[in-house]
Amino acid sequence: MINSLHHVQIAMPAGQEAEAVAFYVGVLGLKxxxxxxxxxHRGGVWFELGxxxxxxxxxxxxxxxxxxxxxxxxxxxxAMSERLTQRGCAVEKGSxxxxxxxxxxxxxxxxxxxxxxxTLHDNGSPT
Numbered sequence: 001m002i003n004s005l006h007h008v009q010i011a012m013p014a015g016q017e018a019e020a021v022a023f024y025v026g027v028l029g030l031k032x033x034x035x036x037x038x039x040x041h042r043g044g045v046w047f048e049l050g051x052x053x054x055x056x057x058x059x060x061x062x063x064x065x066x067x068x069x070x071x072x073x074x075x076x077x078x079a080m081s082e083r084l085t086q087r088g089c090a091v092e093k094g095s096x097x098x099x100x101x102x103x104x105x106x107x108x109x110x111x112x113x114x115x116x117x118x119t120l121h122d123n124g125s126p127t
Contacts, residue, residue, distance in 0.1 A: 011111070012044060014043055062109065076117060091103050
């Protein structure tokens with residue numbers, strides 16, 4: 001049986017680790033995690049924050065994920081939207097779902113990222 005999601009891997013072009021760090025650390029606020037020595041030669045960068053783990057792996061030829069995406073839950077969708085805008089990122093408002101507000105942004109490589117905030121607790125009361 002599956003217990004939890006360990007990490008999500010997102011593709012990136014070769015040689016653009018600095019751009020990945022600038023976005024995933026500088027914009028989204030994740031922290032860099034040292035890749036195991038046996039994997040360093042492949043390029044890419046690993047990030048995490050709490051129990052959120054994101055691995056960016058080099059894929060050649062590279063093609064950005066325009067539909068498939070990770071969705072990160074945030075404390076405040078408004079604060080995150082403001083943070084993204086202040087850092088020069090184009091923010092797209094997503095259609096709200098019952099109990100969820102969401103926005104989309106693209107990483108420097110064109111990969112789609114969803115950010116969401118729950119607006120209702122599981123019992124239906126506001127957060």
